[in-house]
Amino acid sequence: MAKKTKITKTGNISEWYSYIIQQADMADYSPVGGCIVMLPYATKIWESIQGYHNINLKKRGVENANYPLLIPQSLLEKEQEHIDGFSAEVAWVTEGGSEKLSEKLAIRPTSETIMYHFFAKFIQSHADMPLKHNQWCSIIRWEQTLTKPFIRGKEFWWTETHTCHSTKKEAEGEVSDGLKDYVNMCENLLAIPVIPGRKPQHDKFPGADYTTAIEAMMPDGKSLQLGTSHLLGQHFSKMFNIEFQDKNEKKEFAYQTSYGFSTRLLGGLVLVHGDDDGLVLPPKVAPLPVAIIPMWKTETKDKIITKAKKIKELLEKQNIDVVLDLAEDKSPGYKFSRWEQKGVPLRIEIGENELNDNTVCCVRRNWKTRLNNNPDLNKKEIIATADIQKQIPKILEEIQKELLCDAKKELDKRYSVAKTRKDFDKVIKEANGYCEAGWCGDEKCDEQIKEETAARIVLIPDKPKEKHAKCIVCGKPAKESVLFSRKY
Numbered sequence: 348m349a350k351k352t353k354i355t356k357t358g359n360i361s362e363w364y365s366y367i368i369q370q371a372d373m374a375d376y377s378p379v380g381g382c383i384v385m386l387p388y389a390t391k392i393w394e395s396i397q398g399y400h401n402i403n404l405k406k407r408g409v410e411n412a413n414y415p416l417l418i419p420q421s422l423l424e425k426e427q428e429h430i431d432g433f434s435a436e437v438a439w440v441t442e443g444g445s446e447k448l449s450e451k452l453a454i455r456p457t458s459e460t461i462m463y464h465f466f467a468k469f470i471q472s473h474a475d476m477p478l479k480h481n482q483w484c485s486i487i488r489w490e491q492t493l494t495k496p497f498i499r500g501k502e503f504w505w506t507e508t509h510t511c512h513s514t515k516k517e518a519e520g521e522v523s524d525g526l527k528d529y530v531n532m533c534e535n536l537l538a539i540p541v542i543p544g545r546k547p548q549h550d551k552f553p554g555a556d557y558t559t560a561i562e563a564m565m566p567d568g569k570s571l572q573l574g575t576s577h578l579l580g581q582h583f584s585k586m587f588n589i590e591f592q593d594k595n596e597k598k599e600f601a602y603q604t605s606y607g608f609s610t611r612l613l614g615g616l617v618l619v620h621g622d623d624d625g626l627v628l629p630p631k632v633a634p635l636p637v638a639i640i641p642m643w644k645t646e647t648k649d650k651i652i653t654k655a656k657k658i659k660e661l662l663e664k665q666n667i668d669v670v671l672d673l674a675e676d677k678s679p680g681y682k683f684s685r686w687e688q689k690g691v692p693l694r695i696e697i698g699e700n701e702l703n704d705n706t707v708c709c710v711r712r713n714w715k716t717r718l719n720n721n722p723d724l725n726k727k728e729i730i731a732t733a734d735i736q737k738q739i740p741k742i743l744e745e746i747q748k749e750l751l752c753d754a755k756k757e758l759d760k761r762y763s764v765a766k767t768r769k770d771f772d773k774v775i776k777e778a779n780g781y782c783e784a785g786w787c788g789d790e791k792c793d794e795q796i797k798e799e800t801a802a803r804i805v806l807i808p809d810k811p812k813e814k815h816a817k818c819i820v821c822g823k824p825a826k827e828s829v830l831f832s833r834k835y
């Protein structure tokens with residue numbers, strides 16, 4: 348019988364991704380194509396993200412609320428540019444029970460229209476603002492393209508924040524604060540370095556003045572958009588009559604923003620940190636940061652299990668969630684791979700040596716990745732049992748930092764600057780990553796690059812490395828320094 352070849356990340360990243368997501372109990376496919384169930388293991392990660400983000404929202408005066416799922420057609424179509432942008436992706440309810448509805452109801456593809464219907468009631472005077480509501484919910488966008496769990500699907504879960512302000516300047520500040528929160532969350536919680544910037548106007552959110560976004564580089568050289576923040580200006584407030592009396596009792600329309608991110612973050616987390624053996628999770632979001640694997644012989648079994656239980660207790664006192672794997676019918680080797688697949692950041696092994704020496708043996712999940720940069724690295728770290736409460740939190744913090752540091756190195760490797768079209772083509776073809784270059788501002792040049800190379804403008808970064816003189820496509824004077832890349 349032919350030996351089954353292992354599915355590897357470098358071999359076929361797409362196959363690897365689908366495989367480990369199922370192996371790690373993150374998701375399973377729905378009978379409805381393009382939809383998934385987000386299983387408890389993934390939901391726990393999502394809850395960590397929610398917990399972290401809710402604190403940030405609260406600090407900025409954003410309140411959570413829950414708005415209706417169904418949006419009457421007339422509401423959805425009030426802002427023309429908005430509906431033009433979404434019409435191809437809207438799922439409609441046309442019947443209720445056995446009755447045909449007199450007006451079609453959209454299942455929310457995003458909630459601007461239904462929320463702003465209410466905002467018009469809530470806001471009368473400048474004293475009613477800023478108004479800042481967020482909701483955590485799932486939405487439907489009828490994707491026609493190929494779907495992939497968490498990365499692209501017909502249904503996904505997200506956070507959408509919608510705010511109203513009495514001045515444009517204040518709204519612009521909100522757009523920027525919202526995006527800054529996302530940058531910090533990606534780096535500090537998920538250990539994913541991201542690039543903030545603006546979208547070209549031809550790629551902005553339908554109905555927005557402008558769109559800002561964060562992009563992250565994936566190991567296959569494609570960029571993944573992980574969050575967006577839009578200045579909506581007065582487009583929607585004029586259509587929905589979100590009017591207020593300013594301090595001089597003059598009527599004005601509110602200035603609005605919306606911003607959000609989705610469970611796509613989970614896809615990014617898997618792609619950026621995972622390896623051939625499965626997930627690699629940053630300790631701050633890992634549902635189980637530590638797995639204890641006791642290894643016993645009959646004569647030492649009781650003592651080793653007692654010690655393992657004691658260590659679990661000590662760590663739980665420090666609010667570190669621990670799994671102690673006591674399964675009798677599985678070998679230690681099997682248990683090692685099982686918890687590796689699930690991305691548990693730290694494994695603690697306790698066998699006869701550790702029992703006799705009053706120690707435990709620790710193995711970091713990201714050990715192999717670190718080995719690439721540091722060939723002298725010792726896989727095993729021996730810690731005195733007495734130091735557990737001091738050392739384990741420290742190691743978990745180190746792992747968190749190592750993951751971000753390694754991901755930043757990968758991003759640096761995949762960021763190039765091109766002065767000529769020849770350099771540009773070489774980068775796009777070989778380096779598979781971002782190529783920073785000049786752009787004249789014409790959408791046609793973006794289209795042309797897309798046809799010729801499959802890459803396109805993904806972002807106008809806030810801090811480009813260089814100021815480019817000429818458009819990389821047409822050679823006319825450059826208006827912007829932009830990032831080209833293939834994208835998800």
Ligand SMILES: [Zn+2]
Nearest residue numbers: 787792818821
């Ligand atoms: Zn051009």
